[in-house]
Amino acid sequence: MNILIIEDEILIQRSLKLLLEKKKHFVDTASSGREALNLIPHKSYDRIVCDLMLQDITGFDVIEGSKKYYGPEEIKKKFVIITAYSSESALQKANNYGCPIIKKPFADIQQALEAITELPNE
Amino acid sequence: MENQSNSSLKKKYPPLRIFLDSFTCSKWKSLFPDSDDFLYSPEVALSQVAVHSDQSYLHFCWTAGENHNLKILPRQSNVHNILNLLRNSDLHTSGIHHLSEKSTRQKSLLKTVEKKLTENNLLKNFNKLEKLQLQLAKEDNISNLPHILLQQPFFKNYEAAQILLHEKGSKEAILIKTTPSHEEDIFITDTATFTRIFNSIKKSKFKQFDSKLFENCEKEFTQNFLGTYLAIDMNLSNHNLILMLSRNEFLSIQEDEKKQFISITSELKPIIESFINKASQKRKSQILEAAINLVPQGIEIACEKDNEIVFRNSYLQDNINDSQKQTINRIIKLENAKSLILYNKEDDFSDNPEIMHQQRIILLGELFNTLKHELSNPLFGIQLSLELLGEEEGFWQQFPEEKIMISDMKAGVKKCQTIIENFSRLYTPLDRHIEVDIRDLINEILILAKSEIKLINKDLLFCGFEHEEDFILMSNPTYLAQILFNLIINSAQAMKNKHFVSPIRPEIAILVTHCNNRIEIEINDNGPGISQLAQDKLFDPFFTTKKQGTGLGLSICKKLAKHLKGEINYQGVGPLEGASFLLSLPI
Structure with missing residues (x-):
């Protein structure tokens, strides 16, 4: 699948990309929200892995921004939120979008990778 | 045969090395100042005669060779008895190696003691001095000193007494009077006046003065103090003192009376010195208390530690209304226990x-x-x-x-x-209660406290927990952690002050009990424990026995425990014979 990783920590970004590419996926990366919003309209991503705390805007802002291109159902299916930030309000908000949330650091890396690359049910 | 006692070569007795324990030291030393005849030994082993006292007796011992009791005397003995004792001592022959040597030493001691005593009429006055000393021990009010001195038998011919006192380094001197009608008052004057008078007296040979000495002084000096008087200057360790005695007559004072005055006052010096030190401190505290009472705020003394007194503003209480909150808080600083400085702080309630x-x-x-x-x-x-x-x-x-x-x-x-x-996990929003696993929490705290408790034996015991769910309680881990952490750190720090003899090691035992719908956490240590005095003030804010302590730890713990709907108590010495604290929580 086509995957977009939005993460500002370079080491995480690169490692995730390599791990996913080993599983034969096509991975693009963005280090900031704005960069991501520039990439999204130009490619059809099956999955967007988005960190909440980005340098410029939050992950939620990215989701809002991509509403231009995706409907709510697609948002639910495409976005996977990863975050080290575990506040109640953040988790609540993510739930409102219907997206899965994976806490950083991954408790089980392989499991997390599977969740990211899970094929959406029709 | 030549009479040896008439020999022109006077026998010189070597100085006697005496060891005095602290009580005896305070009495005897003033009678036998360091001189050619007496040498004070800091240790029993270096002395020839050791004098010890206990509750009721004076023990005299020869210390050379075997420790041999000369005799045991009742403590209040006067020097007469002591001399008699020395004269008539029965020496036990057993255990004495050099009998003749002992006799020589005994004679030597005897001679020196007799010489000293007769020289200064000390024998006569010893009893009286002793009585005075006892009387002053019970007294701590400085303004009573002239009156007490006037009552002494050696001053029975005098009608009025005045004392001028200057604490070294201070900017003022005080004049304490007593009049025939026993009116006492303290008058404050300046150091220059004091020094002028002091030096005049010091220079004078005869110690007799009249009103001329008080030329250019305030009238208080001469009020009710008339005629000729004797005055002596005393250089004490923390003060300079002038004692003046008058008959309120204008006649000149006899020679031998003057001599007597000079001699008795030199004997009085150590007694007066210790009293002045004590009374002077008391006076400072009194001034301070009076100052505090005049401050128009709800200020009370919270605690005293070392040389500090900590104040608390009682307006900072739980149930004060908003208008009271607007009250200006004050920070009070103490300077030399003599002056109080109040700082205004604008409405900074965060104190x-x-x-x-x-x-x-x-x-x-x-x-x-x-x-x-x-x-x-x-x-x-x-x-x-x-x-x-x-x-x-x-x-x-x-x-x-x-x-x-x-x-x-x-x-x-x-x-x-x-x-x-x-x-x-230890930091949750303050008012929230969440599920806490008490095992994990305690273990985390032990890790947090690791650097403080590294060398301490730690025991953790759980009792009465039958099911996994027993370990879970709804609570606030932040508060809980804070309380337990505080208790453990307190134990650890207290144990630093105790010397542990191997194989005994410092130990903290944590006992967690589950019963009656409560979880009880008991922290025990084998440290020095808590003194009787401190036990009542344990949870008071600002009470601390640590040099760098804020005294806030336990008082905050108590509040936190209350927030958790639990309570924290001191349990006494506990199973480890140190200190034991119990935190009791509802499940």
């Missing part, structure tokens, strides 16, 4: 220790969150990279050692992440 503490916890919580976030990301990055590296099986087969290194690195990162995770 309330509890609020300060809450704010600190919130701040720490925020800081910690930021730190956690900043650390998590890089660590996660490393973790992922290691995962990647490890996947190249074919590659690592050639480098087995390096492969192990990668495993180790993964483990290291995992450990860092666990530490962050554990600590973050």
